[in-house]
Amino acid sequence: MSVDPSVIAALETAIAADPENPALRVHLASLLVMAGDPQRALEHARVALGHDPDHIEALVNARDAARALGDQALAERYRRLLGAASEPIGTFDADRWVETDPDDETEEPFEIPDGFAAAAPPDAERPRVTLDDVGGQEGVKARLDAALLAPPRSAEARGGVLLYGPPGCGKTFIARAVAGELAAGFLALPLQDTLSTWLGEAERCVRDAFAAASRAAPCVLLLDDLDAVHPRVVDQLLAELDADHAGVFVLAATDHPWDVDPALRRPRRLDHTVLVVPPDPLARETIFRKALDGRPVRGVDPVELARRTDGCSAADIVHIVDSAAELALQESVRTGAMHPITQPQLEWATARTAPSTRAWFALAHSHARYANSGGQFDDLLAYLRSNKLP
Incomplete structure (x- = not known):
């Protein structure tokens, strides 16, 4: 606008x-x-x-x-x-806006009233980013190429990919980059947002999303927050995953793969699981450079900042830059002159930003160790061992 x-x-x-x-x-x-x-x-x-x-x-x-x-x-x-x-x-x-009775403690859904119309799914976007724009994550790129990108070239694609890992590490960005790699459209369905008091509305949201992706084919459809899907919606998701949606490439993302219904992960559904780990030093340097791009800076060393932020997610790094920018803004207001973002301000913000991924790995360790059915978390256990986590 x-x-x-x-x-x-x-x-x-x-x-x-x-x-x-x-x-x-x-x-x-x-x-x-x-x-x-x-x-x-x-x-x-x-x-x-x-x-x-x-x-x-x-x-x-x-x-x-x-x-x-x-x-x-x-x-x-x-x-x-x-x-x-x-x-x-x-x-x-x-x-x-859904009005509810504050004294009603039941969770029974209401029937969709006559004349109610759910919001139509958005039009598919056409991402300009590709996997070359994803800093690091070489293992993830290789797995995606084998599971999703190479098969379409041989016309044998079926099934989908479940991306999992700590919050803020770029799962959605990677899904968008896959769409760019395929020169396809991109649609995201946040399953957390489908939770509704109207009976049948969530199922309709899922149907409409797949239908919209089919109309925009070739199209990548991202099922975000997969662990948050309501049990009554799982059957609808299974039906859509089993249907023949030609030209629709399904990816899903979750921070809690151990909470995903096992039926969704059976062969020819979301049958490839890919761990998205925190950015490595080169990726962190790239994220700092992109987050600082277009802002006034002086004497900033992204390589040193990357060294200081081991374990930080991409979102953590953006938060560091935002915090430093606020310091620079405050200094500009105080003095009446423009002050750029400096290395000391970024280091100050870095020192006060604990890596958010640590808590996730502590939780994930117990699930991976005791619920590793069929070796589904082998890559996570290997990452924990190689990085001495937690």
């Missing part, structure tokens, strides 16, 4: 004069989302949330910006915060 740059400039001037005003930042974040600048929108939304963690519009802006950046894990966290911050008489979702 076109946004008048003079309006954005005026808001930025007002914020420089009154940096503690969250309303100004929320307004600017909304405009930046519409103008296609989600990174700056997220920065302003975060500052606003620092003043008011329950600010509904700031949470909406942060969620929409994270989605536009392709960070589905971060977008999901803001979506959940949005629900928690909304009125207790219902659950707030960006696309839907």
